[in-house]
Amino acid sequence: MENTLVDKTFRDSNGNIVLAQKPNLPLIVWILTSLLALIFTTGKVNTALDVLANGSLFTWAWLELFQGINYFRRALGLLVLIGIIAFKLSSSNGLNN
Template structure:
């Protein structure tokens, strides 16, 4: 039986397993694929659409991690990605 320490809450899930990384879920897969496709389609409407899809899917992933992450680490990761995405897009908007 695991204790309820801060370290346990930070890195363990409800089953007591340490969870730092997980298999990618759909929003993360969509982000990876659309981001890679922006390297192929470097300009035009397709690039713009792919960029919007990439940003939206990464935002969705971060939001889900923030509110449904299996432990505090995953929730903090979601928050960090969400803040980074907002800051990056605020600075480098076009």
């Protein structure tokens, strides 16, 4: 099989096209804590859920960025990391104004 940019971008080491995978632990934790934060909307529980959600999503994105099985998954990790940082910066600026 040729090793073209398209192959490196979308195929894994077995030659399968991979765009999505079953969720791993950090992604499952992010989903659960984000849903629970919708129920517990105030107080220390909400703060703890927010920290866990952001930490687990950051962990997932970091793992994808450096251990993703193809360039698409690595780019997805980078985009999520940038999105987390941008969202946190914009929400913290809103609190200061």
